[in-house]
Amino acid sequence: MNSKPYLIESLIGLGATMIIAAALGLYMLNEPARITQAQTDVLNLQLDEAMTLYAENCAVCHGLNGEGISSVPALSAPALKTMPFEELQKTIARGRYQTAMPAWSMQDGGALSAYQIDELVLLVQYGDWNKTGDRVINLGLAPLVPFITDPDPALLAEIAKLPDGATLQTAVRIFAGTCVACHGADGVGTSIAPALNDLDTREKLPEDLTRTITYGNTGTLMAGWGNTLQPEEISALVTMIKRWEEIPAGTIPAPNIPIPTTQESIALGSQLFAANCSRCHGPEGQGTPRAPSLNVKSFFVDKSDQTIQQIITNGVPGTAMPTWGDRMSEVQIQAIVGFIRQWEATAPEVATITRGGGGPPWKRNNTNTNTSLFGLLPSTNTTTYTATGQTGIQQALDWRTLVLAGIILTIAFTLISSGFSALKKQKK
Ligand code: HEC
Ligand code: HEC
Ligand code: HEC
Structure with a gap:
């Protein structure tokens, strides 16, 4: 009489244990896939944020698709993909001394956190430049390439007749060759840089304008031009900004570049x-x-x-x-x-x-x-960053775990039901 309930209990217990084992087995089988998936998700999120950072801070110099503009190097170059992570990190954080590449880390007066700089390194090494180009366009930040425009010859000749006309002409030429892409045709400003032909800027002190042009404004796209332009050239630019109302509209025309679309x-x-x-x-x-x-x-x-x-x-x-x-x-x-x-x-x-x-x-x-x-x-836009083969592994896992779970559960339920039927019999 006593051995029968014992047998029933152990049958039920065995069944329950097997269910737990099955659940555990399932969980462990799925764990590596889950971790890989989580890592892929984080990488995708970082790359996604990096594309926006690139659009807002880098595209203007390094191009729509990271292809580089004139003397600014490409970031899509294969060599950068194999460059040590730390070296890229350092270049972006500290900039390149005596070049237009500014320092971006907050420690160096830049606008980006260490985490954001890491995201940009990931973009350079693992990003999709076509997708990045689409992001830049969708945010309305497509750089105006080529970077320069030709001053209108007739209007430029007019300027020569103004007092100190030669200085103004020099400034117009430099502006059309160096500043127009950011500050816009006739200095009216763009989505990335303020107008320079407005009253606010014209009323600034010449010393302040000279300082900004020479040293730049740290933490913004306004780089220092002290290494590239002569002091007389900077002084000519300041003169032009102060007297911009005398420069006829259309002297520095907008370059005829098709607006890119996605x-x-x-x-x-x-x-x-x-x-x-x-x-x-x-x-x-x-x-x-x-x-x-x-x-x-x-x-x-x-x-x-x-x-x-x-x-x-x-x-x-x-x-x-x-x-x-x-x-x-x-x-x-x-x-x-x-x-x-x-x-x-x-x-x-x-x-x-x-x-x-x-x-x-x-x-x-x-x-x-x-x-x-x-x-x-x-x-x-269907490109995803899923690690290669990931979906294949997951399919195989799903297939195997399903069979395994099926077998274990069948055995467990057989044991439990035979346990219960034995219990019923015993009650009778
Ligand atoms: C004002 C223009 C400008 C902006 C804006 C700019 N860069 Fe640069 N960048 C340069 C120039 C110029 C160089 C080349 C420096 C040199 O000659 O070594 C450069 C070099 C680099 C390099 C090294 C490339 C190589 O081949 O060694 C990296 C990486 C880089 N930039 C990343 C960025 C990132 C990321 C951003 C945005 C956060 C950015 N840059 C914004 C002008 C710019
Ligand atoms: C890569 C884009 C870029 C280029 C090229 C550029 N600038 Fe700027 N500039 C800016 C940005 C952005 C600001 C605003 C900075 C800030 O917010 O403090 C600015 C600010 C200025 C200011 C201060 C305006 C004010 O209201 O205080 C002056 C002056 C100026 N730029 C002149 C120039 C001149 C002259 C050139 C060409 C030699 C030039 N910039 C080229 C992006 C650029
Ligand atoms: C209330 C009516 C009305 C609406 C709404 C309107 N327009 Fe117009 N648009 C006109 C008229 C009238 C003209 C002709 C002006 C003229 O006589 O030069 C015109 C002219 C234009 C021109 C110049 C055509 C040429 O041959 O030079 C463009 C471009 C244009 N519109 C684009 C747009 C766009 C884009 C929108 C929507 C964002 C828009 N319009 C909405 C009435 C309208």
Whole structure:
């Protein structure tokens, strides 16, 4: 009588132990995969943050895709991938003495923490430069390459007639060759550097302007030019800044560089156009009685992306064309310009304007092929940083653990149920 409950109890106990063992086994089998997955997730997060840091701090000199600009070296170079981690860390943290490469670590007056610098090293060694380029564009921080513009010859000749005209001419040439990419055409400023032609800057003391240009402002993109420019050249730049109201607009023109686009920026532009512009310019930009056609060959002739951006930003005073600059960010306006520019290839010679609602349906079908095509194209953003073979290992794990768990659980339940049925029998 006494040995039977004992047998039942031990059957149930054995079953329970096996369930625990199975759970433990499952957990241990999955553990390495879980750790690898966690590490991959952290790396992806760091690379993601690094792409934004790169866009905000480095792209202006090292280029959209880390390809380097003029004398600034590429960061996508294979040699940097094998360079010791610490050496890259040191270069970014402390800068390179007597070059335009500034020090970025907070200890050296820079703007970045040690953790952020490590993230940038990871980007240089493991990052995806195409994805990084997309990030730079989507943040509206695509550098203006080439870095320089040519002063308008007629206006430059005008300047010679001003008092001390030769000095101003020198400054205009230097500005167009050195400063324009950051401080903008005619010194109007860009998303990365302030205007220099405004009253605020003009009213600064010459000593302060000289100091900023010579030594730079630590922790910002404004590098010191003391090593590159002669004191007379810096003094000419200061003179020009103080007297900028005398320099005719258009003397230092915007370079004619297409605004780069990504699938995201085109999609954003398309959405913003539909929401804000189509009611006047028509759904496909073909024009309505209220506003002219933008989707027509003549519109694109002679209009650089910068010009179109300027028209949208400032509106057309005295017409129904509103000023969008105070309602939309530069990124948004650039996205619209990129979207509009897509029409150029297929724009008709003569506009057929629509009356209100989007035109006849058969017309609506064959327009906008660009955007629908974009939806169909494989996304370039599918690259992930999953360690190679990871998914394969995980599939194998899943397959094996499932079989193992199945076997163990079957045995355990058989034991438990036979235990219970024995218990039932015994009660009878
Ligand atoms: C104002 C322009 C400028 C900016 C902004 C800038 N760099 Fe540089 N960088 C340079 C120049 C110029 C060099 C080359 C220095 C030299 O001649 O050794 C350089 C060199 C480097 C190098 C060494 C490359 C090599 O081949 O040895 C690294 C790495 C680097 N920069 C990373 C960065 C990172 C990361 C950022 C953003 C946080 C950044 N740089 C921002 C101008 C810049
Ligand atoms: C790589 C981008 C970049 C380049 C190139 C550049 N600057 Fe700057 N500059 C900046 C930034 C960013 C600031 C704002 C710094 C700050 O926030 O303190 C600035 C600030 C200034 C200021 C101070 C403005 C003020 O209101 O106090 C002056 C003056 C100036 N830059 C002149 C120049 C001149 C002249 C050149 C060409 C020789 C030049 N910069 C080239 C990015 C740049
Ligand atoms: C309330 C109606 C209205 C809206 C909304 C509107 N526009 Fe316009 N737009 C006009 C009119 C009218 C003109 C023609 C101005 C003129 O006579 O030069 C114009 C002109 C333009 C031009 C210059 C065309 C040329 O041939 O030089 C561009 C570019 C443009 N608009 C873009 C846009 C964009 C982009 C949006 C949306 C963000 C927009 N517009 C929204 C009414 C509008």
